[in-house]
Amino acid sequence: MKWNELPYEMPEYDESQDTLIRQSTIGQMQLCPGRVKWVDHPEHLDMLSEPLVFGTCVHEIIANHLLEGKLQEKMLLSMDVWIEQLLVDDYDWTLKKVPLVRDFFSEIAVAYRSWVTHVEPTLDSKQIIAVEQRQLMYLGEGNSGNIFLHGTADLVFSNLLMDWKTSRRAWKQQKADFSIQASLYMPLHKQTLEVSIQEFWFWVFNRGAGVWSLLKTTRTTDQIDAALATALEYGRQIEAKAFPCTPVPEASFNKQRGWYCKPKFCSAWNVCDSKFMNDGINEKEIAVRSW
Numbered sequence: 116m117k118w119n120e121l122p123y124e125m126p127e128y129d130e131s132q133d134t135l136i137r138q139s140t141i142g143q144m145q146l147c148p149g150r151v152k153w154v155d156h157p158e159h160l161d162m163l164s165e166p167l168v169f170g171t172c173v174h175e176i177i178a179n180h181l182l183e184g185k186l187q188e189k190m191l192l193s194m195d196v197w198i199e200q201l202l203v204d205d206y207d208w209t210l211k212k213v214p215l216v217r218d219f220f221s222e223i224a225v226a227y228r229s230w231v232t233h234v235e236p237t238l239d240s241k242q243i244i245a246v247e248q249r250q251l252m253y254l255g256e257g258n259s260g261n262i263f264l265h266g267t268a269d270l271v272f273s274n275l276l277m278d279w280k281t282s283r284r285a286w287k288q289q290k291a292d293f294s295i296q297a298s299l300y301m302p303l304h305k306q307t308l309e310v311s312i313q314e315f316w317f318w319v320f321n322r323g324a325g326v327w328s329l330l331k332t333t334r335t336t337d338q339i340d341a342a343l344a345t346a347l348e349y350g351r352q353i354e355a356k357a358f359p360c361t362p363v364p365e366a367s368f369n370k371q372r373g374w375y376c377k378p379k380f381c382s383a384w385n386v387c388d389s390k391f392m393n394d395g396i397n398e399k400e401i402a403v404r405s406w
């Protein structure tokens with residue numbers, strides 16, 4: 116499928132035979148396809164980390180603010196309730212296992228209040244057409260079924276897409292310019308909401324400095340078409356269960372293990388049989404899920 120052909124008549128998604136792909140799965144596959152291979156294995160450790168949960172909590176309170184159109188005082192006062200619920204539902208974790216809970220809550224409150232002060236006033240609410248709406252798009256045929264892309268933009272305006280990010284450090288412009296999320300969400304929303312948008316704004320909360328910064332990026336039609344072809348290829352790879360492991364980044368000439376192929380960073384570490392490299396890392400170490 117190509118940008119100029121959108122929107123088109125889509126086949127219905129059939130759970131029994133079709134394959135779903137999202138931009139975060141492509142990110143994992145680009146590091147090492149093995150990270151996706153074992154997701155359903157009983158010993159696979161579902162992703163959990165403080166930065167991941169922090170980002171989810173900030174998204175949650177901002178989404179509620181946008182949907183209700185008002186300050187979320189109640190959420191600020193009841194973090195122990197809704198964050199506990201979110202931890203249990205999304206991460207099979209609990210607040211009792213979170214060290215320095217007060218600091219964690221207070222940093223979420225800072226991120227949210229700073230968003231209310233510095234980001235919200237810049238938003239043109241009349242142009243908003245969707246808040247956190249999940250979208251689904253047909254990408255093309257696979258071998259046994261069809262390949263679909265799904266994703267949820269934080270905010271869709273009639274002329275641009277917007278996403279909130281949280282990070283320990285400031286983002287570089289390149290990160291926005293190379294984001295496959297931006298490239299894929301443009302055609303996704305052209306297909307589903309019939310909006311022709313080639314601009315994406317990332318609002319990034321820098322946790323070190325406690326400030327939100329704006330990074331704007333655009334895509335050409337060729338870049339979007341290339342991202343659609345990439346997503347389709349990865350979808351076909353998932354459908355075919357073709358997951359060649361790459362513990363070493365392909366571009367590396369010194370054959371060093373990638374940072375991501377370590378017990379702390381790979382959820383598949385305990386089940387993966389492709390991690391053995393004789394490079395000084397103890398491959399018998401058992402990874403545990405920790406904050």
Ligand code: SF4
Nearest residue numbers: 147149150376381387
């Ligand atoms: S342990 Fe290494 S090789 Fe295995 S899936 Fe994880 S990143 Fe890939």
